Structure formats: structure tokens, C-alpha cells
Amino acid sequence: MFSAMPFPDLPTIRMEVNSMDVDKAKSLFEVAEYVRKLWDKIPKTRILNQEATINVPESIVEYSLAVRIPHNFRTIRKVIEISAPSIIRVSASSLHPLPRTVREAVKKTVYEDGRVTYALFPELLPPDSDLISVSISYSIDDPLLLDDLVSRTKAHEPSGTEKNEYWMHAALKHPKVLRDKFGVFDLRDVDVTVDVGVHNELKTTIPPGFIRRLKRFFAVMGETDPRKQYAAIPELRRLAREKTAGKEFKILVDLESLFMPGKFAKYIDVIKDFRYSYCYKGKECYELPIEIIPKKMNVISRADLTLEKPAADGVLVYKNGLFTDAVKEVMSGA
């Protein structure tokens, strides 16, 4: 990072976004438009193409322009300043005659008031370069922007022959607007979250005897009458002879660990256009979370959309048989 320093007293192209525009610049189109207009104002340069990629999980847009520059570009423009609050990175490359990144041509400046600008110095571009690429990375502040761009749907109930498959779908809503604005447009890692119900595997696999034993222990522990405690001793002795007696704590800890993202992922397959991303314990809308055994897991899957492939479909397969086996193993206390 460079500290604040005055630019040389040379002609500068500057297009500041005013306060209203700054707000707008936070959204998807405005920063790109601001940068494009900035180049449109430079005489004898020509934008040949442009492309944008949104990285959904990072909420970052990578916007690139390929610009034809005249031979005297280095002398007619000394500095091109690019500045908007949401911009986090600017880089430049020479595309022709030799492709190469020209890191030194862009300098980041932080002013005392906190304003950050990126200055492209044409004189630092390779002397023979006549085609350059400028890439701007900027963050999107609107967490709901994706809903304006993409229609996302998912199965609320499992289907398939084993009733363990959930379909997922994502489709661009306005591909033409995106093509008109950007030319090439990629949306990476569009998410769809499926609620995978797990309560049935738990209900059918956790032996009722285990729960009865836990309940009985609690009942005796909560008993304040010593005569009743004494009377419960024969029953406790009998319970202590049960197969997994004494391992209750281990069993509960192991059971809870089955729902750790890394472990539960083993019971999920995501096929076709989507891929598995992450999962976390879900809760039903009508209840507080149950920390050890959730009723469902929220599974996030992701797909890429482009103007060439504006719709994606996939299937999430919950391997409930394998998960049941895992619960059984935990319940055996092994």
C-alpha cells in the first residue's frame, strides 16, 4: 500500500461518483458503468469487450475491460484515477503484442480522510502495448441482489424411489440485461439451501431403551426422598447391566458429532450441475434449536450460471441408509 502522496501536476482523468452515485456504485451495475464511462471519456481508446464475474459467497464482482489504446496513450494521459468506496482491487495487463501483467502500472493511494484511489499510470505500461485489460474487483453490499438476478427453487420434500432425493434449480431472470451491461457474465457459486430432514433416522435408530434409561437416571437424580432413592437401587442395578450402560455420555457426544459439517457431508451426494458446499444444523421454524440432535440439516449446494448456460438443475441425495448405520454404530457405544 502507498501512503498519501500528491500526483504529479499532469492532466488527470477523474470521474468522481457523487454521494448519490456512491450509494449506487455499491450495487452491481454502477461501478462497472462508472469505470466504462471513465474510459469512454479518454479519446482514441476503444473498449473491445467487457466481462463480469460475480463470486457469490465472497459477494465480489470481478469486472474486466479490454481496451484498445493509441500509440501516444502514454503521453496524452498521465494518470487515470479510479475511485469508488466498494472497489477493493484494480489491476492492469497488457494483452498485445505480449500478454503480461503490469502490476507496477496501478498504485493504490489511501488519503488521510480514508478515501482510497487506484491510479493507473499509462507511462508504466509496456511501450509497444496497444491492447490492455483493466480489472476491477468490487464488493456488493446488497445481500439480496442475487434474488434480483436468479430464480432459485428447491424441493421441500424428498422424492425418488428411496424418497431421499431433493431437486434444486437456479435460473437467470434477466440474461439480456446482463449481456447488454457486461457482454460476458458469469455467476459463480450460486447457492441453494435444502432442508434435509433427519428426525426419522434418529427416531427409528435410537433404541427406546436408551432413552428410558436416561429418563430413569434423571428421575432418580431428581428424587429428594431418600426412601424413594433407596427403593430405586434394584432398578438402577438392572439398568447398569444393560449393554451400553455407563457409555451414555460418550454416545451423546458421538451422536452430536455426526452433525458436524465435516461428518454429515459424508451422507450427502450432490449431482448434475450443483456441488456440495457446506451444511449446518437447522431448526424448525416453530421451535428453539435442539443442540444435540437437530430435526433437520441445512445443506448448501452451489452451481455456476453463465449466459451460455443460464439455468442449472441438480439433485441432492441424502444417503439415509449410511446415516442410519452411523447412528446405529454410535448407539452401540463402540
Next chain:
Amino acid sequence: MDMQDLVTPTRLIYLPKEGLQGENIPSHVLWQNMQVKSVEVTYQPPLKPDQIFNARHWEVKNHNLIIKELELDGYIGLSFQSSKVADLETVVSVGYSIHLSNGKAIKETRKIKLFRPQLELEMPQANKVVIDPATGFVKGRLRIKNIGRGALIVHISATEDSQTKFETPRDYLEFVQKFVLDLEQELKSLGKEFPKFQPLLDEMMAWEEDPRDFIELNTAEREEFSRYAEKLASVLASDKQLLQSFVEAYAKALAKNTEFIESVRKVIQAYESFVSKDILLANPFDEVCLADKKGEIRMKILQTDRVFDKYKEIMLPKIELTCSQPCHFPIYRLFEWR
């Protein structure tokens, strides 16, 4: 890519094979190397087009959607709205006709099976139930079954004129109160860390603080809740850091209010509240409070499903409860879940 792929006409039609009645059903048509003039989609109730993507002009007539002009070549996206029908399962055909500029048409059909759950109840003989206070055994339970497909979420309550009432255990209510307060604190810190999510966090808190059971919300509120739930899942999936912090906020609020021993008790309660494969009880912790050795109870059952659709409220006839002493017992014990 094979050179052949560059010139071979290809098409891909997508429609899921199954869906819950009431959910949005997506569909799309993708094609390459074909001169498409228009696309026609024929559908049947309970499907109806909800959104059409990449179409400039279209018309809908007699269950026929004709997309006359596309914005970009190669793609049509659709979203159908489905609704509940009398049949528990219905198979709907959707016909796709891709009209080419050479006058030819490509026709294909896809089918989707739309299903829904349905509750079936059987009252006890002579509407009498006997409770054994020592074992908790209930004789003459009401038989309850989901005869359709898909989960039903049910909320069982005593009617206002019922002599015997339901009660939520005080320790559970206290736990909820403290949990919500601590969660509010956690979410406040989360709001400072992620200011752009503050409006969503405010909305989340408003829902957590709402004292009503979700199932008691009216249709408009359910739709609002549904939108909020989708939005929350989407926002959490869009920001890794926020998701981690969100999960931690809930875990911290729970940890502050839950000793390990309490967690184990909740496992027992949770296990017992998993009443049936396809029925989820929304208020599993509520108890029937029989104030005397005998009492009458009138219950109503509210139901919904995974898309939060409203089902008919069920009013049960009076049931006589008998026990050798006044007692409290969980409401799920009154039913035989099948």
C-alpha cells in the same frame, strides 16, 4: 468440445419428476444450433405459470403459454405455481413445443407427480381416555396418521371452552425467555460486525420474539415468514463469515442457558417429540393439566406443511379423561402416532 457439438442441434428440457402440491415448480428449455421462432408450453391445473424468464412477448390462453419472442436465443426459464387439489397424488403432463423457423416443431412431454399430506384421526371408544399416573400409560389414545405424502406440522391445543387446559412447563418458558434475551445480545454484536445484515437481523429478532406459535399465523403472515425464511437461508449461504457467526450466536445463547444435564433432558424431549415419520408436533413440550381425577377436554388441531400452506382446522369432540389423581402429562401421549 467436439467439432460436431458446434453444429449438432441440441435441446434440454427440465421439469422435476415430483413436487409438493403448493410449491413452486421450476422448468427450463435450453437449446443450441437451432433457429427457434417460438416456444409453446401446455400445462394442466394445478400448475399455472408464475414467472417467465428471457421472454419478450408471450400470451397465456387455455392452459397454453406461447412465448412468441425471446430476448436472447437458446433459453426459456419458467416457474409454475402449484396448488392443493382433492387428490393426494396427481400426475400432470407438461407439453413443450419448440417451433423452428423452418416450420418444423420439436415436441416433448414431461410429467410431474404432485403430492400432499393428509391427516386421518380415529377417536377412542366412547371418547374416553384413562391415564395411569405411575407409568404415564394412556389407555384409549386417539389414533393419528398421515395418509398422504410429505410432512405435516401439527399444533394441538385445548379450545377456549375446554374444561381441561394445556400448559407449557414453566422451566421451558423461562428457558425460552432467557434464550431470546441472550440471542438478542448475540445478534446485536453480530449487527455491529456485519452492518449490512442489520435489517435481516432485526427481522430475525422480531420473529424470535413473536410469542405466537408459527402455525397460528394467518396466510399473509405465513407468506411473509416464508419469504423471510428463504431470505435468511440465502443470505447465510452468501456469506461464509456471517454463517459462522450466526451459528456461533445461536450456540452461545444456548450454552448460556443450558447445562449439559439440561441438554440431555432436551434430547429425551426431542426424541419423544419425533412423534411420527411424517407428522411433526409443533408444541411437543405442552402438557395436559388434569386438575381433578376426571375432566373433559376439547381440542383443536392446526396443520400446515413444508410450504406453510394452511389446512382445515380440526375440532375434536369432547373427550373424557380419567386418572386416579390430578396429573400433568405431555399432549403427545394422548395420541397413538401411526
